[in-house]
Amino acid sequence: MSAQTQTxxxxxxxxxxxxxxxxxxxxxxxxxxxxxxxxxxxxAYQAGTMQPLRDKLAAA
Incomplete structure (x- = not known):
């Protein structure tokens, strides 16, 4: 496994x-x-906390 894949x-x-x-x-x-x-x-929690985390997961 390459370093990029592991990261x-x-x-x-x-x-x-x-x-x-x-x-x-x-x-x-x-x-x-x-x-x-x-x-x-x-x-409000969904919009302010959860959605940014979902976006971060999608970008990871």
């Missing part, structure tokens, strides 16, 4: 790990007084 694999695995960890930190429904408040927080 690529390590970068992709690191991006997967970051995405997985962020998913575990996503807003939880029981932390919000209403479903609407939870949905708003979840959508």
């Amino acid at each position: 690529h694999s390590k970068a992709k695995q690191a991006a997967r790990n970051a995405l997985f960890a962020a998913g575990l930190r996503a807003p939880q429904p029981n932390a919000y007084p209403t479903h609407a408040a939870y949905a708003q927080a979840f959508e």
Whole structure:
């Protein structure tokens, strides 16, 4: 396996790990007084945290 392939694999695995960890930190429904408040927080988390990590994984 070439060094470039190994680096690529390590970068992709690191991006997967970051995405997985962020998913575990996503807003939880029981932390919000209403479903609407939870949905708003979840959508913001998806847009501000998860999507950039998905983009990073796609680029890795």
